[in-house]
Amino acid sequence: MKNLIKFSLIISVLCHATYSYGASTQARVNKTHDRLVISLPGAGNPSGSVTSHVKVDTSTLENFCGDDDGCQVQIAATGILKTRTGTVILAPWSGGTCHLFVKRVDNTLHWTVAQDCVHTYMLKNDAKGFQRYNTHSYGIDGDGIIKGNNVMGYAAGCFLTTSPPNLSSNKGELLADTEIGFHFINSGKDWLPSSRYWSSAVHDCKLIINN
Numbered sequence: 531m532k533n534l535i536k537f538s539l540i541i542s543v544l545c546h547a548t549y550s551y552g553a554s555t556q557a558r559v560n561k562t563h564d565r566l567v568i569s570l571p572g573a574g575n576p577s578g579s580v581t582s583h584v585k586v587d588t589s590t591l592e593n594f595c596g597d598d599d600g601c602q603v604q605i606a607a608t609g610i611l612k613t614r615t616g617t618v619i620l621a622p623w624s625g626g627t628c629h630l631f632v633k634r635v636d637n638t639l640h641w642t643v644a645q646d647c648v649h650t651y652m653l654k655n656d657a658k659g660f661q662r663y664n665t666h667s668y669g670i671d672g673d674g675i676i677k678g679n680n681v682m683g684y685a686a687g688c689f690l691t692t693s694p695p696n697l698s699s700n701k702g703e704l705l706a707d708t709e710i711g712f713h714f715i716n717s718g719k720d721w722l723p724s725s726r727y728w729s730s731a732v733h734d735c736k737l738i739i740n741n
Contacts, residue, residue, distance in 0.1 A: 557584040557714075564741040566590055570688075570716040571734045572609065580695045580721070586712040586737070592632060592639070594741040600631040602740040605663065605684040609733030622736055625663045625684050630739075632671075639671035639710050641692070643681065672710040679707050688735035689715040 558569040572581045595601035606622035628647035633640045648667040664683040671679075671692040682690040693707035695715050702721035716735040 557582070561590065564594075566594065566737075566739040568714055568737040569734065570714055570736070572716055580697055581716045581718045583695055583713055583715040585694070586690075586714055588639075588711050591712055591739070592634060594739055595630050595632045595641075596634065600629050602627045603630045603682065603690070604628070604736075604738040605682055605688050605690060606736040606738070607685055607687050607733050608736070610685070622734075623685070625682075628663065628665075628682065630681075634710075635670075637710070638673055639692075640668075641671060641681065642668040647682070671712065672707060674706055674708055676704060676706050679704050681712065684735075686721070687717055687733050688737075689713075689717065690737060691715060 558571075560567040560569075566587075568584060568586065570582050570584060595603075604624050604627050606624035608620055608622050610619040610623050611617075626647070629644035631642045643663075643665055645667060647663050648665055664680070664686075666678050666680055669678050669681070669692060676693070679692040680689060681692060691704055691713045692711070693704045694713050696703040696705050702717060714735065714737045716733070
């Protein structure tokens with residue numbers, strides 16, 4: 531029994547390892563057998579269109595989202611500015627859970643996002659409506675195209691895309707989608723300067739994928 535308990539503790543530690551990988555050394559990644567959480571911190575008074583970004587592990591994405599029941603995806607952000615009082619909210623703010631499917635086809639990855647996350651819902655006395663995520667409903671990762679690569683964008687601050695950001699641009703732009711791989715981006719103040727949500731565009735982004 532003692533050996534069994536010891537073995538279980540070792541497995542638990544291995545499954546909950548936190549580590550960094552990819553393009554950003556700032557990324558904090560927590561992965562278990564059925565969950566991937568990527569936390570991407572912002573920086574104080576960032577300039578430019580991108581504060582930090584990281585490539586999502588493709589094998590994990592395919593493992594979680596490429597089977598018959600797909601996966602559940604959320605994007606959350608910390609640092610929302612409460613406009614009436616000027617208070618910054620430090621609890622994560624999320625657009626809710628969305629269903630994501632991926633399927634490898636030759637050298638591309640086809641993907642779809644549930645339509646209840648894509649449609650604009652009209653609210654009472656609000657002509658602009660409400661959308662959980664700024665996203666496309668489907669696309670092909672690795673097709674070499676620039677347009678249509680935003681899988682999920684949240685509150686003009688956090689983006690899940692199929693191509694990397696253009697770091698040489700002074701506004702929010704993506705490069706051509708020339709290879710398979712999803713990217714998670716924490717945008718800087720120049721990505722969408724008109725956003726009313728952020729205080730000096732300093733915010734943290736969190737990506738949660740459940741198998």
